[in-house]
Amino acid sequence: MLLTSSGVRVLGPADVPSFVALTAKDPVVNVFVEYRARSTQLDRRWLGGEVLGRFVDGELVAALHVGANLVPVQAGPVDLAEFAAALRGRSPAWATLVGPHEAVDGLWALLQDDFEPPREERWRQPHLEISGPPLIAADPHVRPTQVFDMDALYPACVAMYTEEVGVSPETGGAGPLYRARVNQLVSRGWSFARFDDDGHLLFKAEVASVTPTAAQVQGVYVAPHARGRGIGAAGMAAVVNLVQASIAPTVSLYVNEWNQPARAAYAKVGFRETARFSTIMF
Numbered sequence: 001m002l003l004t005s006s007g008v009r010v011l012g013p014a015d016v017p018s019f020v021a022l023t024a025k026d027p028v029v030n031v032f033v034e035y036r037a038r039s040t041q042l043d044r045r046w047l048g049g050e051v052l053g054r055f056v057d058g059e060l061v062a063a064l065h066v067g068a069n070l071v072p073v074q075a076g077p078v079d080l081a082e083f084a085a086a087l088r089g090r091s092p093a094w095a096t097l098v099g100p101h102e103a104v105d106g107l108w109a110l111l112q113d114d115f116e117p118p119r120e121e122r123w124r125q126p127h128l129e130i131s132g133p134p135l136i137a138a139d140p141h142v143r144p145t146q147v148f149d150m151d152a153l154y155p156a157c158v159a160m161y162t163e164e165v166g167v168s169p170e171t172g173g174a175g176p177l178y179r180a181r182v183n184q185l186v187s188r189g190w191s192f193a194r195f196d197d198d199g200h201l202l203f204k205a206e207v208a209s210v211t212p213t214a215a216q217v218q219g220v221y222v223a224p225h226a227r228g229r230g231i232g233a234a235g236m237a238a239v240v241n242l243v244q245a246s247i248a249p250t251v252s253l254y255v256n257e258w259n260q261p262a263r264a265a266y267a268k269v270g271f272r273e274t275a276r277f278s279t280i281m282f
Helices: 013-023 031-040 077-087 101-111 147-165 175-188 231-246 260-269
Strands: 007-010 050-056 059-066 069-073 096-100 120-130 191-195 201-210 214-222 250-254 272-281
Touching: 007 077, 013 031, 013 050, 013 059, 031 050, 031 059, 031 069, 031 201, 031 214, 050 077, 059 077, 069 077, 069 101, 077 101, 096 101, 101 120, 101 272, 120 260, 147 175, 147 191, 147 201, 147 214, 175 191, 175 201, 191 231, 201 231, 214 231, 231 250, 231 260
Parallel strands: 069 096, 214 250
Antiparallel strands: 007 050, 050 059, 059 069, 096 272, 120 250, 120 272, 191 201, 201 214
16 A cells, blocks of 8 residues: 555555545445445546545545445545546546535636536435334335246336436447346345236336445336336335345435426335435436
8 A cells, every 4th residue: 555645646455445444434425435435445447437535644634435336425625626637638437426515616616727528417316314213104016026927027127227317228339237236136136126917017116326324226117017016115115125124224315306296105105314415317
């Protein structure tokens, strides 16, 4: 490990304890980056990118995940200025800049003159979490998915992604990689769904990131013909129970500010807002 008293450098395996201590300052908000650190040990071969750390008098005070996602970690204005300086001149490999609103807003203000305009900007997305039991009855038909569910599950994953992001995850021949990702979540027990009596999917959700503190949920989807019937809220109550029982004690997610039906369903389950995120898509 390079000994850095002050300044910015790339973190490596020896920095994992310091990085996890940094994420522990806001462990639920930082669940994605902590999960990435624990699962890759900050080794660039497995990260598919790198994590920059800013040090002051030998202490790690802020970080920036630089991969498919650009994610600030506990970064204030001075930290963001130094990270922006480190990023200038690079060819951007990230698809999104995402994280707490103030940090994303501050970093993008410093970078926007040096990079192409984003495809879409989503500001002030409520970040939600629940640590206790759901406030409503859980759907007893929601269960972990299995490999034999893929024929019904995978098209729903593609539909949800396309609806949410605006482009298909299969674009540019990426279908096999995306299908492998869905299979991976299924094999880990991180994919949950409800199917009707004919095997058609009605509801699904996945866990994307896990730490000892929290699990972050993504990909929440209700089939169009089943919407407006409370299936999403009851399904999420079931997901909360299943995740808390075997994966992590706190369940978190973030949602688009304009998605009032989803926000109402999460509130009914008992999720509470703890922060605001922003996502900039390129």
